[in-house]
Amino acid sequence: MTDVSSEQDHRSAAVVNLVGVAMMATVTYAGVQWIYNTQPTAQQQEYKRKSAALVETLQVERRTWTPTLSVLGTVRAAQEIQISPRVRGQVLSLSESFAPGQMIQQGEVLLQIDPADFENTVFIRRSELEQVEASWRIEQGRQSLAEQELKLLGDSIDEVNRALVLREPQAASLKSQLNAAKAALDRAELDLSRTQLTAPFSAQVLRRSVNVGSQVQTGDDLGQLVGVDEYWVMAAVPVRNLRWIQFADRSGDGSSVQLSDAESWGPGVVRAGQVSRMIGSLDEETRLARVLITVPDPLGLQSDVMPLILDTIIDVRIECRPIDDVVRLPRDHIHEKETVWVMAGDKLEIRTAEIAFRDSKYAYIRNGLDDGDEVVVTTLATVADGVLLRKVGSVSQDSESESADPAAAQALQGSRNSKETAAAFSSAATTAAAGDAT
Numbered sequence: 001m002t003d004v005s006s007e008q009d010h011r012s013a014a015v016v017n018l019v020g021v022a023m024m025a026t027v028t029y030a031g032v033q034w035i036y037n038t039q040p041t042a043q044q045q046e047y048k049r050k051s052a053a054l055v056e057t058l059q060v061e062r063r064t065w066t067p068t069l070s071v072l073g074t075v076r077a078a079q080e081i082q083i084s085p086r087v088r089g090q091v092l093s094l095s096e097s098f099a100p101g102q103m104i105q106q107g108e109v110l111l112q113i114d115p116a117d118f119e120n121t122v123f124i125r126r127s128e129l130e131q132v133e134a135s136w137r138i139e140q141g142r143q144s145l146a147e148q149e150l151k152l153l154g155d156s157i158d159e160v161n162r163a164l165v166l167r168e169p170q171a172a173s174l175k176s177q178l179n180a181a182k183a184a185l186d187r188a189e190l191d192l193s194r195t196q197l198t199a200p201f202s203a204q205v206l207r208r209s210v211n212v213g214s215q216v217q218t219g220d221d222l223g224q225l226v227g228v229d230e231y232w233v234m235a236a237v238p239v240r241n242l243r244w245i246q247f248a249d250r251s252g253d254g255s256s257v258q259l260s261d262a263e264s265w266g267p268g269v270v271r272a273g274q275v276s277r278m279i280g281s282l283d284e285e286t287r288l289a290r291v292l293i294t295v296p297d298p299l300g301l302q303s304d305v306m307p308l309i310l311d312t313i314i315d316v317r318i319e320c321r322p323i324d325d326v327v328r329l330p331r332d333h334i335h336e337k338e339t340v341w342v343m344a345g346d347k348l349e350i351r352t353a354e355i356a357f358r359d360s361k362y363a364y365i366r367n368g369l370d371d372g373d374e375v376v377v378t379t380l381a382t383v384a385d386g387v388l389l390r391k392v393g394s395v396s397q398d399s400e401s402e403s404a405d406p407a408a409a410q411a412l413q414g415s416r417n418s419k420e421t422a423a424a425f426s427s428a429a430t431t432a433a434a435g436d437a438t
Contacts, residue, residue, distance in 0.1 A: 052388035053381075057343050057374035060327045066319060069244065070360040073235035073259070073293065073316040075308050079201055079227025084219050086194045089113040091214045100207055103228065103301070104199040110223075111197050113216065118192040125188040129181035136174045143167050201227050204299065206310075231298035231308050233259065233273060235316045236288040244320035244357060245291065248276050257293050258317040265306040271295065275318060291318075326356055327365040333377055334363050341376035341383070342369070348376065348387040 091111055097103065098110045146167050203225035210222040237245070248254035254275030261269075272295075279290035293316065298308040308314075333340060334353065342349045353368035369375070376389065 052346065052390040053348075053378075054392060055343065055376050055378040055380070055389050056392050058329075058333070058377050059372060059374050060329060060369055062325055062327050062369075062371040064322050064324045065326055065328045065362075065364055066322045067244070067357050067359045067362065067364055069237065069241055069318040069320050071235050071237050071316050071318070072313055073233040075298075075310050075312050075314065076232040076234055077226040077310055078230040078232050078294070079203070081200065081203075081225050082221055083110065083197060083223040083225060084221060085113060085197060085216045086218055087113060087118065087191050088217050089115075089117065089195065089215075091210055091212055091216060094208075094210070094212055098205060098208055098223065100205055102205050104203050104205060104225065106199055106202045108199045109196050110199060111210065113195040113197075115192055115195040118188065118195055122185065122188040122192050125181070125185040129178075129185050132174065132178045132181040136178050139167065139171055139174050143171060197222070199225065202229060203227050226310065228299050228301060229296070231295045231310075232276075233257075233293040233295060233308075233314070233316060234279070235291045235293055235318070236283060236286055237291050237318075239282070239289050241320075241357075242278065242289055242291075245275055245318060246321055247278060248274065255321075256319045258319075259293075259295065259308075259314050260317070261306075261312065261314040264309070264312070269306055271305055271308070293318075320357070320359075323356055323364050325366075327369040327371075327373075328362045329353075329365055329369070329375060330361060331358065331363050333375055340365075340368065341380070343374045343376050343389050343391070346389055348380070348383070348385060348389055350383070350385055 090113065092114050093112045095104075095108065095110050097108060104110070206224040206226055208223040210216065210220075216222065246252075246255040254277075257273035257275060259271040259273055273293045276292045276294045279292060282289060295308060297303055297305070300307050329340065334355070335341065338353050338355060339350050340353050342351055351368045353363070353365045355363050356366040357364045374391075380387070
């Protein structure tokens with residue numbers, strides 16, 4: 001009987017505990033809902049930056065500037081010929097200078113073709129001429145006698161017979177034979193002179209394709225020479241930039257040019273040239289204009305300069321015509337839509353620039369900047385007219401960034417406090433309920 005009563009008391013206590021836990025959970029849930037429903041709502045407020053951006057500036061000046069156009073050019077020979085014989089025969093000797101890479105002076109003998117046959121021809125043609133000259137002298141004597149006989153006859157002979165008596169047809173025939181004999185001798189002597197091939201100008205030998213003993217024919221390719229007095233550089237230039245280049249004419253020289261090849265010559269080494277003329281057609285592949293630049297003493301034979309190598313591509317810097325009353329600004333400081341950032345007082349001002357010319361480093365601005373303007377050269381996170389600026393090194397009196405509405409900050413802090421209270425209350429209720437259940 002006692003055991004049954006004890007079991008009933010235990011069940012009653014368990015029921016009471018469960019009811020208590022359920023009531024506590026209900027009260028806790030109701031309290032949390034009330035807190036969330038009655039907490040203040042944080043409003044999003046506009047944030048304003050009151051501090052000025054720290055920048056560096058570049059003061060510009062308007063004046064006359066001389067821009068430089070940087071392009072690429074290819075080295076070409078100004079004088080180049082292929083050595084070919086004009087007579088046939090066997091090569092008897094070659095000049096030691098007639099070898100690839102060697103220098104040859106104008107008029108120097110390159111090779112000698114066997115002259116024996118040509119000397120014999122000259123001897124024969126001279127003999128033929130002497131025979132005709134002898135016949136001509138005899139004929140002149142006969143004509144003298146004929147004139148004496150004609151004087152004895154008086155005027156009784158007509159003009160036709162008169163010409164026959166004076167032997168005019170025989171004289172004309174011998175005269176033509178004499179001229180032909182002289183021409184034949186001249187031709188034989190000319191062929192004899194052509195057995196020696198000489199350099200038509202001071203040159204460098206690029207290649208040789210003949211040796212002593214070779215049998216050569218008229219027109220054979222025996223070698224190649226290039227003149228050493230001057231080289232050409234063919235530069236490719238955009239058509240829009242041609243108006244800034246000065247071409248040589250009767251009134252003056254062309255634009256000055258600096259040539260460089262850092263890979264071959266080393267950094268900082270330059271050579272001088274001059275713009276001569278423009279080639280009257282565009283390159284078919286690049287559609288660029290071609291400008292011819294002359295370079296004297298290309299191999300440095302008369303001065304201590306680096307030699308040019310044919311067919312190499314080198315850097316070309318052409319000094320353009322001066323541009324009056326413009327501002328020169330590094331190209332990095334030109335922004336989208338051709339704009340520049342100017343510090344006007346303590347605020348940013350965005351201006352549109354009218355650019356007259358661009359070279360590899362600078363933009364030359366005709367309108368948009370005035371003398372003494374300070375261009376902002378620092379990258380800005382916020383770009384808009386009126387943004388506050390201060391230069392590096394100046395003392396800032398601006399306050400730090402803060403919210404525009406203090407009440408919003410208080411509401412935000414109240415919201416955070418309410419959430420923390422609700423979380424703590426919920427945690428405590430849960431812990432208590434778990435203890436009672438145990």
